[in-house]
Amino acid sequence: MVSNTMMGLLCVGGGTIMHLYLGCFYLWGNIQVYVTSYLHKQDPSVTLDDTSIIFVLQTVAQALCMPIAPVLLRYVPPWLLALIGGVFAIGGVFASSFITNFYAFLFVYPVLFGIGIGFSYMAPIICGWEYFPEWKGTVSGVIVTGFGFGSFIFGFISIAIANPEGLKPDLEVDGGKIFSPETSVASNAPRMIRINCAIWVGLILIAALMMRRMKKGHKDYAPLVSSPTQNREGILNHVSSDHLDMTEEYESKIEIIEPTFMESVKDYRTIYMWIILIFTSSYPFYIASNFKSYEQRDIQDDRFITLVGSLGAVVNGLSRGVWSTLQDFFGFKKVFLFLLVVEVIVAFTFVAIHKIKALYLIWVLISFSTLGGHFSIFATLCAKIYGPTTGGKMFALIFTAFASATLINWILTKQISKGRIEYETLFYILASMAVVGIGKRIHAPSSHFYSISILLQPKDQSPSVYPLCFR
Structure with a gap:
């Protein structure tokens, strides 16, 4: 008979593989220019300013569905929930490759993709916590590492398919530059999406075979x-x-008796965490979704900017394990304070260095690292406050704060296109929001x-x- 430890390692490994395709949530930052060029070819009124809403819709759809997944885990095994999520996510993205209408694309790609990710995201993490209850931070960190590598791997696959010749965007539209309809890049987006989906299917099938929940009779507190x-x-x-x-x-x-979901919702720390996340995650989310469209105004090098985004995705994933492990040893307050100090420094200085390639690369990587820290630190914190089962539900609930942060970013970005604020002002606003987060503390000892x-x-x-x- 396979030991619980081995089953737990298989579950964590399967979760990491599954998060490789879930991590393509951040792929939009890399492929937005290609997809927008394709949609603009079908409808000349479509611009980067219009397609910037897609990342927001993805995040909102994921946030709304994440609280459902821990509830479904009471009735269905994790491998089945992973497959259900895959049907929504991969099916929606694949179907979008046949759509030429912008508004239909808005529903099929981001909404269905976000729903699928919401169903799947927490399933392997919760199962991993059950096998290794004393190492929640490490378990969640290892699994979500795949989330970062997914965008890294598929970022290079996408550019190899969509822009194999390394052409530069040559058409100015609202929100930045895209590829003109006459270029081959403007026609390659559907093929790029379909090839990505074919690989995702293989990943989700492998992951589903590896994920099995701990039997109730062997569950440790x-x-x-x-x-x-x-x-x-x-x-x-x-x-x-x-x-x-x-x-x-x-x-x-x-x-040990975990609080119920409703008891946890009423706990003052829940709304406290939710508010903190809105203020502190807005800046790294902006970088994750707009690093390419923002920087192509000054650095005309599609391959370099794609490399920056792909490396950022890797740092996003790898840093999660680092942040959560540090949290296991030093506690929430010290680790999160350090993260915020780094974030504030980077956010306030970004506009001064972004035209220098080397510094732009470093600043983006640090920004992605702080984003990864938000996910792993608060996932682990919820498990430590509310227990592994209720904690998974609570993290899914406060995940809606990330959706609110992306919505704030989208509203601010629209003000730039309308000429009401400058990019520099936007960065100062986001940096100031992070400063507010430094002043907020969850009023509870880190270890109790x-x-x-x-x-x-x-x-x-x-x-x-x-x-x-x-x-």
């Missing part, structure tokens, strides 16, 4: 604190002597987030629950 060395005796030190006397008297046992209970069960009475919450 997660530790109350972030350090794996603290055991039940350590927990007892935080409990009042009265409760301990009652525990000894009634020969009860101590059991769990809600626990002392279960008192006298021999002749039904159990009573006395909730305790360390804050």
Whole structure:
């Protein structure tokens, strides 16, 4: 019989493979110019300014569906949920390659793709937490590493198909430059999309074969604190002597009880995290979705900018494991404060260095790293506050903050196209929002987030629950 550890490693590996195709969520930043050129060829009124809404719609669709996935996991196995998500995501993207109407494309590509990602994203992470409850940060970090590599790999595949000759955008439209209808690039987008989808199908099938949930009889409770060395005796030190006397008297046992979803929603830290994420993730999300269309105004090198975005996607993925592992050792507050300080410095100085290729590359990579940190740090934080099961649901809920951040970015970008603000002003606004995030703290010790209970069960009475919450 295969051990639980081996099954857990297979689950984590399958989740990483699945996140390779889910990571193509960020591929839009690389292929927006190619797809817009194709749609502009069909309808000359379509511009980069119009297609910038696609990244927003992707994020909103994903955010709305992510809370559903943890609920579905109670009734369907993770491999089946992965396949259901794949039908929406891959099916929607593949169907979009046959569409020439811009508004139909708006529904089929970003909405269905986002729905599919929302269904699939948390499934392997939650399963991995069940196998390795003491290493939630590491598990989520390893799995979402695939998310970054996906955009990196398929960014190069996409440019090799859409722009094999390395042509430069030559047609000025609202929002930047695209390829004129006479070029071959303007016709290559459908083929590019279909080849990507064919590879995604193979990835999702392999991943589905590897993901199996831990049997209920073997499920371990997660530790109350972030350090794996603290055991039940350590927990007892935080409990009042009265409760301990009652525990000894009634020969009860101590059991970890996760808060319910509704209890967690009412917890003040939930709205606190949601607000913080809106303020602090807006800048890195802007870079992730607009690095190419923004920079092509000053650097006329499609291959270089594609390389920058692809490397940024890798850093996005790799940094997640780094950030979450640091969080396991140093706690949320210190790690997130460091991330925000780095983000603020980069955001305030971006406009001063973006015309220098080497510095542009470094600044974009750092920006992608802070984006990856937001995902892994808050996914792990939710698991530590609310437990592995409820934590997955809560992260899916606060993920809607990312959708709000992308919507804010889109609104601000529209103000640029209307001539109301300059790009420099936009960056200063986003940097200032991150500064606000530095001043906000979740008011709870980093290592005592769990809600626990002392279960008192006298021999002749039904159990009573006395909730305790360390804050």
